[in-house]
Amino acid sequence: xxxxxxxxxxxxxxxPIVNCGSxxxxxxxxxxxxxxxxxxxxxxxxHVIMSELGEAAGARxxxxxxxxxxxxxxxxxxxxxxxxxxxxxxxxxxxMLRLPxxxxxxxxxxxxxxxxxFAYDHAVRMVxxxxxxxxxVAALKSGFEEYxxxxxxxxxxxxxxxxxxxxxxxxxxxxxxxxIIVDAASEALGSPEMWTARGADLVVYSxxxxxxxxxxxGILLGRKPLVRAAWYNGPPHQSFGRVMKxxxxxxxxxxxxxxxxxxxxxxxxxxxWQRRLDLIHDRLxxxxxxxxxxxxxxxxxxxxxxxxxxxxxxxxxxxLQTELLARRPRVLIDDFGGTARSTMINPFALDDxxxxxxxxxxxEALTAARPAPSDGRNIxxxxxxxxxxxxxxxxxxxxxxxxxKRDGDTLTGSHETPFGNGEGTGTMTAQGFxxxxxxxxxxxxxxxxxxxEACTAxxxxxxxxxxAATGHALGPTTLRQFGRLAFEGRRR
Numbered sequence: 001x002x003x004x005x006x007x008x009x010x011x012x013x014x015x016p017i018v019n020c021g022s023x024x025x026x027x028x029x030x031x032x033x034x035x036x037x038x039x040x041x042x043x044x045x046x047h048v049i050m051s052e053l054g055e056a057a058g059a060r061x062x063x064x065x066x067x068x069x070x071x072x073x074x075x076x077x078x079x080x081x082x083x084x085x086x087x088x089x090x091x092x093x094x095x096m097l098r099l100p101x102x103x104x105x106x107x108x109x110x111x112x113x114x115x116x117x118f119a120y121d122h123a124v125r126m127v128x129x130x131x132x133x134x135x136x137v138a139a140l141k142s143g144f145e146e147y148x149x150x151x152x153x154x155x156x157x158x159x160x161x162x163x164x165x166x167x168x169x170x171x172x173x174x175x176x177x178x179x180i181i182v183d184a185a186s187e188a189l190g191s192p193e194m195w196t197a198r199g200a201d202l203v204v205y206s207x208x209x210x211x212x213x214x215x216x217x218g219i220l221l222g223r224k225p226l227v228r229a230a231w232y233n234g235p236p237h238q239s240f241g242r243v244m245k246x247x248x249x250x251x252x253x254x255x256x257x258x259x260x261x262x263x264x265x266x267x268x269x270x271x272x273w274q275r276r277l278d279l280i281h282d283r284l285x286x287x288x289x290x291x292x293x294x295x296x297x298x299x300x301x302x303x304x305x306x307x308x309x310x311x312x313x314x315x316x317x318x319x320l321q322t323e324l325l326a327r328r329p330r331v332l333i334d335d336f337g338g339t340a341r342s343t344m345i346n347p348f349a350l351d352d353x354x355x356x357x358x359x360x361x362x363x364e365a366l367t368a369a370r371p372a373p374s375d376g377r378n379i380x381x382x383x384x385x386x387x388x389x390x391x392x393x394x395x396x397x398x399x400x401x402x403x404x405k406r407d408g409d410t411l412t413g414s415h416e417t418p419f420g421n422g423e424g425t426g427t428m429t430a431q432g433f434x435x436x437x438x439x440x441x442x443x444x445x446x447x448x449x450x451x452x453e454a455c456t457a458x459x460x461x462x463x464x465x466x467x468a469a470t471g472h473a474l475g476p477t478t479l480r481q482f483g484r485l486a487f488e489g490r491r492r
Contacts, residue, residue, distance in 0.1 A: 017325070018354045018361075021334030022301070022346035023209040026477060030349065032253070033212040039256035040214065040249040048248055050236045057251050058227065064258050066192030067221035071231050072207075072254040074246040076185035076218035078234070079204035080153075081123040082241050083220055084110060086202075086229035087151040087179050088127055089240070096233055099240040100128030102148075109147035111140060111178075113162040113169075116155045117443025118470050119478075120183070124153060125442065127240070133443075135163045137172060144176045156184035156195065156203075170199050179226060185209070185218065188300060191262060196222050202230075210348075213257030214250045270302075273347035276355035277304045280345055283359035287311055287366055297337060301348055308366050309341035314373050315366075316340050318476050324361055331361040335475030378409050378428040381455050387489040391464065402450070402489060404435070411435055415448060422448070431455070432462060444468045447479040450487065460489040 006016045023030040032040075054071070061070020073079040088108060089095035095103060102108055110124050114135035121131050129150060134140045143149055152173055159166050166180070173180050179201035188210060195203040202222035207213035220230055234241035281292055281304055291307035308315060317333075317340050324331040337344040350358065387402040401416040402424075411426040415437035422439030432452030439446050446468045453462040464485045469478035 015328075015330055017330045017332040018357050019332050019349035020343070020345045020358055021332055021336065022348045023206075024334070024336065024477075025208075026481070027332065027334075027349075029208040029215040030210075030212045032214065033257065033260055035260045036213055036253045036256045040253040043249045043252035050248065053248055053251055054231055057255055058224075058231070060255055061219060061221060061258065062224075064191060064262060065189065065196075065221055067196045067203075067227075069222070069224035069227040071220040071227050071234075072246060072251045073204075073218045073220055073234070074244045074250070075208065075216045076183070076204045076206040077120045077123040078241070078244045078246075079218045079220035079230075080120060080181065080183060081126060081244065082230040082234045083181050083202045083204065083222075083226070084124045084127045084129060084151055084153075085233040085240050086226045087181070088129065089229075089233065091225075091229040091232045093239075096239045099233075100126060102128060104148055106146070106148040109143065109149050110151045110153050110181075111143045111147075111149055112153045113158075113164040116153075116158055116162060118155055118183070119444060119468070119473065120185075121153065121443065124151075131443070137164070137168060140164065140169060140172050144172075144178065149176070149178050151201075152178055152180045154180070154182055156182050156187050166195075166198065166200070174199075179223075189258070189261060193221055202226055207254045207257050211257040211261045214253040217246070217250050217254040217257070219254065219258065270300075273350075274302060276347045276350050276352060277302065277345065279352075279355045280304060280359040280362070283363050284366070287363070290366060291342075295337070295344065297344075301346060303337065303347075304345040305338070305342055306345060306362065306366075307339075307342035309339075312366055312370065313341070315370065317343060320365060321476070323365055327361055329357055331358055333362075335477050336473060338475065378430055379432060379455055381457060382406055383411075383433065383455060383460065386492040387460060388492050389460075389487055389489040392486045401492070402435075402437075413437070415439070422446070424448075424450075426450070432460060441468065444470055445474060445479075449479070458491045462487060 009016050019027050021027050057072050058069045062068060073082060085099055089099055108129045109132050110129045111132050111134050114133040124131060132143055134143055152169055154166055182195040182200045182203040184203050185206040189205050202220060205219050207217040207219055208215050220227055233239050235245040284290055289311035293305040295303045295305055297303060317335055321333050324333060333343040383404050384406045389400045389402050390397045391400055402413055404413040409428045411428060411433050413424045415422040415424050420439055422437040424435045424437030426433055426435030432455040435450040437448045449465040451462045452460045464487050465480045467479040467481040
């Protein structure tokens with residue numbers, strides 16, 4: 001955390017954090033490098049013709065990466081949307097201006113290997129394409145016949161474990177004339193860029209993460225006609241992607257970030273990351289029964305797992321996260337890759353001072369004497385049965401149904417909604433109950449966590465925490481990302 005520049009946030013009532021959660025968008029991505037910051041400031045003093053800047057940026061990205069052409073986008077998800085739009089409508093205005101409408105009798109679709117649905121494929125679906133999972137070559141070929149397949153989409157970090165890999169799909173895609181789009185947002189960019197070198201038509205990278213570029217920036221690389229079509233489908237043109245506007249400063253800053261990336265001493269940076277993790281590890285190691293372990297996840301960054309399940313078994317992740325955020329300076333631990341009793345410390349966003357603050361904050365929290373859990377009695381009302389529940393959404397109330405079954409302090413049940421049903425599990429509390437109900441929507445797990453703060457024989461009331469995530473990112477951060485809603489229920 002940079003104290004010299006924290007006042008701009010404090011001026012509007014926001015306290016910055018010491019960030020152990022890397023460059024996730026929910027934590028503000030990365031902090032920009034000095035060359036990026038300087039490039040963006042310089043770009044802000046003059047006007048340019050954006051089509052000329054787009055051409056120059058495309059050529060420079062091609063020169064840097066070895067791809068045929070490049071496009072700076074407003075984040076990597078925008079790259080997916082514009083890339084899919086290019087595959088569906090090319091640079092034909094009669095199709096471009098009709099997106100996301102269907103053009104023919106067959107349903108527009110994008111095929112993806114089974115198990116590779118992810119939170120950002122909404123960017124693909126907004127083009128009017130249904131994402132269809134396929135688990136073998138036969139299913140891939142069947143998809144070509146059944147749908148108007150405009151692209152194949154795969155997630156780079158999961159290709160090795162996919163039931164249908166890039167190398168298996170490439171010849172079939174070539175035969176069918178279907179482009180392959182690779183989402184490599186969290187991966188390290190190489191030169192020559194590896195996916196286009198292997199035959200991918202388009203590939204997306206984040207510039208706001210490992211490359212420390214502008215916070216909302218990504219790049220789309222690949223075959224020149226398709227990348228140029230993506231440019232015409234996006235800003236500043238009056239087409240499908242006009243809403244995904246990007247500034248001249250972002251484009252120049254992204255180019256500066258990619259240039260710096262290829263000049264940067266990555267080995268020295270990895271050594272600095274390890275030194276900071278070692279500082280935290282050595283401070284925490286004396287804690288009795290605390291488990292520490294090393295992991296390497298996407299991006300090649302080493303992480304330190306801190307597992308307090310044996311030394312503080314009654315302290316869950318959310319409580320520890322809340323406690324650390326209440327400190328000054330605030331310390332943010334992340335749930336990505338962790339559990340209810342563990343967290344992964346990612347050094348990417350930490351400097352030496354920040355690592356020291358994290359070490360001390362965790363040591364104090366994990367060695368603190370804590371009161372024993374309350375042995376008070378939970379509410380005795382039997383809430384088993386059907387409940388008509390009214391949920392207070394922004395556009396008005398919605399009617400859901402809970403079918404609950406209490407067995408001692410354990411609660412199970414079903415959650416019926418206008419769009420489908422989910423199953424729930426939970427526990428009774430002194431005031432009421434907690435119940436988390438899950439269902440699947442477009443490959444994502446949607447969570448409704450009911451917290452009843454008032455219970456009588458015929459009325460329940462409280463709030464719901466709502467969110468959604470793919471399987472590898474399930475945790476409090478994502479499963480609470482859509483906020484809280486009030487609810488009230490009556491017996492049916």
